[in-house]
Amino acid sequence: MEIKDVRAGEVSYEKLIINPSWCKGCGICVAFCPKKVLSIENEKIVVNDIEKCIQCGMCELRCPDFAIYVGGKNNEKRA
Amino acid sequence: MPSTLVEKYFRTEKLPQIWCPGCGHGIITRSIASAIDQSGLDKDKVCIVSGIGCSSRAPGYMDFNTLHTTHGRALAFATGIKLANPEIKVIVITGDGDATAIGGNHLIHACRRNIGITTIVYNNNIYGMTGGQYSPTTPKGDKGTTAPFGNIDKSFDICSLASAAGATYTARATAYHANLLTTLVKNALANDGFSLVEAVSACPTYYGRKNKKGNAVEMMEWQKNNAVNVAAASKMTQEQLEGKFLIGEFKNKPEPEYTSEYQKIIDKLAKGR
Ligand SMILES: Cc1ncc(C[n+]2csc(CCOP(=O)(O)OP(=O)(O)O)c2C)c(N)n1
Ligand code: SF4
Ligand code: SF4
Ligand code: SF4
Numbered sequence: 001m002e003i004k005d006v007r008a009g010e011v012s013y014e015k016l017i018i019n020p021s022w023c024k025g026c027g028i029c030v031a032f033c034p035k036k037v038l039s040i041e042n043e044k045i046v047v048n049d050i051e052k053c054i055q056c057g058m059c060e061l062r063c064p065d066f067a068i069y070v071g072g073k074n075n076e077k078r079a
Numbered sequence: 080m081p082s083t084l085v086e087k088y089f090r091t092e093k094l095p096q097i098w099c100p101g102c103g104h105g106i107i108t109r110s111i112a113s114a115i116d117q118s119g120l121d122k123d124k125v126c127i128v129s130g131i132g133c134s135s136r137a138p139g140y141m142d143f144n145t146l147h148t149t150h151g152r153a154l155a156f157a158t159g160i161k162l163a164n165p166e167i168k169v170i171v172i173t174g175d176g177d178a179t180a181i182g183g184n185h186l187i188h189a190c191r192r193n194i195g196i197t198t199i200v201y202n203n204n205i206y207g208m209t210g211g212q213y214s215p216t217t218p219k220g221d222k223g224t225t226a227p228f229g230n231i232d233k234s235f236d237i238c239s240l241a242s243a244a245g246a247t248y249t250a251r252a253t254a255y256h257a258n259l260l261t262t263l264v265k266n267a268l269a270n271d272g273f274s275l276v277e278a279v280s281a282c283p284t285y286y287g288r289k290n291k292k293g294n295a296v297e298m299m300e301w302q303k304n305n306a307v308n309v310a311a312a313s314k315m316t317q318e319q320l321e322g323k324f325l326i327g328e329f330k331n332k333p334e335p336e337y338t339s340e341y342q343k344i345i346d347k348l349a350k351g352r
Binding site: 069 | 105109254258
């Protein structure tokens, strides 16, 4: 399921949230995601297969632009 | 709404940062916010001070008391802030050029005094902001705008420099090792005296491009493959350590802190009145 928050430019997949408007397409999250959930299209982050995401937070940890993060309870936990 | 951490500690209306795609500075800045959060510090009792450089732009995005000063002088301003408000956690964010070239004198004396300032040096081995001139941490032989045929200077080991000058806490991590970085910054914040954490960053735009180190991902893979934790290094041979660099905690030896020593003098003289 994909919910778009147009105002904030964010796209929520519930367990993972991306903000393409902040993304600079560096590819760091794509390279270090252990489950190969992510890729870059037109220089922006896209989620290929949200089912595979284990909410490990590695993408959030290393995104220089805070454009991807784990949602739900794990968002609170990692604060 | 951004993540809870970002929402709480950043001036989100100013994001995204001006930094280049994949610049390690953003990762380090997030780690610092995370360390402050884990330390349970009151935002209003934290003051973040910086000099000039790409790295020194960080506090502008951070929702604390912040001060953007002049090139190399962050520690001088921070010393004043700490002396006037010893109860405040003073954090300095600086670059390798800012801290060890123009600001090198301030750095060694802040270390020597053991004043309660937590300094985080974003070390990208180059002057990023001004277009890629070599810095005191550019490895020997590497290129910069001002060293087109290779730098002939030896580079500083910032942690050894700070330890020798009297800092009571020194440590190093990288943008790749962002969780370790958070832990080290947290430990640094717990030390009352002068702490220095060297955060190895990545400047794909200048250092990376001039030295054929690849893109941001390749530079972070290099960090992953070449960093050795100090604990593991003690069990390795000189041969195995060839070309590697150390991360982890190098020094954690608390000593009396400058502003509390200063207060003792004031108290003593006040009694004699
Ligand atoms: C007194 C003074 N001299 C020189 C400069 C030009 N200058 C601006 S930033 C900088 C170097 C920044 O390098 P570093 O501290 O390593 O930070 P980075 O941009 O790499 O993060 C220089 C020399 C200046 N702003 N002020
Ligand atoms: S949380 Fe982990 S598994 Fe999910 S996208 Fe991020 S890095 Fe990949
Ligand atoms: S790490 Fe962040 S900025 Fe880089 S591609 Fe991923 S989401 Fe975009
Ligand atoms: S020039 Fe280098 S240090 Fe400055 S923002 Fe770009 S990548 Fe980062």
